Amino acid sequence: GQQLNQSPQSMFIQEGEDVSMNCTSSSIFNTWLWYKQDPGEGPVLLIALYKAGELTSNGRLTAQFGITRKDSFLNISASIPSDVGIYFCAGRKDDMRFGAGTRLTVKP
């Protein structure tokens, strides 16, 4: 099936550090998306990727669509306390599938 494996499950980092998380699948996706969810709220789209090999930035966030179309990563540079939250990858082909999320904690 179109399952997404997202890692790591959680991260505890110091403010100012860089963060990297990734998503892999045995299936090919046409679109990769990265969302952030704050407590008690719905996910908010951070970055959308539409082509294999695409590298896209949104401020301190950078994401890439893997060449094989089966993976994607998200980097956050120079983390700040408001980066705290759960980050989800999502792949879209016939429908949308989500990873289990990476819970990020940033210590000031």
Add this chain to the structure above:
Amino acid sequence: NAGVTQTPKFQVLKTGQSMTLQCAQDMNHEYMSWYRQDPGMGLRLIHYSVGAGITDQGEVPNGYNVSRSTTEDFPLRLLSAAPSQTSVYFCASSYAWGGHEQYFGPGTRLTVT
């Protein structure tokens, strides 16, 4: 624009009861969908609709019904609630299936006892 709204925010049901979770959007989006979010499992697609009068099943449709009589509204019905349906439910909409961003509602936290 209010975006995507969901009601209620919290609900407790007894096993076997039925109820409808409401979702509305005021962005004239064609595509709407329902997800459930369980700890450690991310979001799973229940049902989706690509336009008024058209619905289809997602990854976990059993126990849920949907209808789309208008572009704005996409209610989710639980026919006979079970404890396994305890979850947080999110409604989302986007301009089109191939469109960029899905806008999520704030969620409904459902507990079935």
